[in-house]
Amino acid sequence: MTTAEYNECVTLYADGVYRFVLKNLRDTDDSKDIVQEAFARLWERRKDVDGSKAKSYIFTAAYHLIVDKSRKIHETPLMESHDAFQTVFRQYSDTKEVLEAAVAKLPTDQRSVIMLRDYEGYSYDEIAEITGMTLSQVKVYIFRGRTFLRRQLENQGIYSANMEDAV
């Protein structure tokens, strides 16, 4: 990878990686640090990384940094009690806000695979490569994640009253 290709990667992927990290950690300073670290690793390994694999490399580095960071800050438990979660959700009225709050409640693994899938459009195989999971794990995490999100929407009454319009 040349310097020009590296700079191209910064231009193309920095925003996406930052969004991916920020949505996971929800801390701008930590997110900036991780993005910087991910690109620093890419720069250090630029001679070994092919330009076509650069995006995957950056997201892989960012993902592992997120996991490390999450372990350090004692991540929120997988599922909070139903009542507590509903209390949190009552302040939201918009579907997007409800969904974002629900995504924030997902475990890091599930949240990451869903983000890589939806935000970046990665295939299951690519997600498995980035996260180091097996293909089956990716499928299971996405299924569990979507089911969890759907149930949070259900709990908040999203698409219940206005069912006719939604469908």
Added chain:
Amino acid sequence: MITTDNYEEYFLDYIEGRLDENSRREVMRFVTSHPELRAELEEFLDSPVIEDDGCGVPSGFLDTLRHTSDYDEPDVPYFDRLAVLNLEHLATPGEQLEYSRMKYESTECSRIAAQYSATVLTPDDVEYPDKRRLIVLPLWRRAIPYAAAAAVVGLMVLLTVGRFNNGTVDIMPVAMQDEHSVHSPSVSVAVGGAGEETTVKPADHQQKVNNHRHVIRHVVDDETDEAVAVQDDKADEQTIIQVVADEPSIIQVEMLPFDDIDDDGTDEPQKKHRRKFWFACGKALKFVTRRIVPDVHVDIDHDIDGKVSRVAFCSQNKVYAVERK
């Protein structure tokens, strides 16, 4: 055009007889080129086709696809799986059909399907704020800020030197003065304004045998026995006047920070301060040092604020004076 993504619709229209002749032939060509889907079409064809009641979808057709008779209570976990598979584009054609059928027949499933559709995250506009810092610039572009900083520093130094050199002191030969000067074989110092001569003795008159240098470390008033200190308006420091006479012909004048003089007046002023101030005093004093002035006499004049306004060096038949403008 029939593809593997939309063939179910064509199959349904085909068995419901809603396709024209061309479309029917297209379906047959598609089945011929996709033999793996032929069985699926034949399975549809084996199902009893019910007459179209004119409402678009045959009124009884969907019943033929039911596997159980209790669809009023849909199998939600099963539909969850179908919905996710469909959402993730992982459903087989059969699963897609089942998903569509359940969603159509059950309000509950339809609502769940809508909720699953809503779980797809849409990327919002997030911009990494420090992107420019990640860009690796060529070496010559990276050097630009440093070069600019160096240029600024250099400019400031030039301005500072210019400020100190620009008219702060001057040296000029003046008329012979005898009456206020005290001669001595080595060095004499006189402090005071015109008409109020105060004779000052060398407080620490040190003779270095090797090079015959006479040094007056600081100037002390006879009456108060204190070092003569003045406030230099340019350096903004308290200073004293030090006169160094290099036997027999070189004289140097330095203005030193007053703080460098201990109470007993014997310590050597710190070199860095001396150099600093020497530098600040600039070339006018250097000019003095190049003069041949044996048997030196020094007159120091103060202005109304007590600042040194004039330093005169008397040597034989000439007087050199440094005056503050």
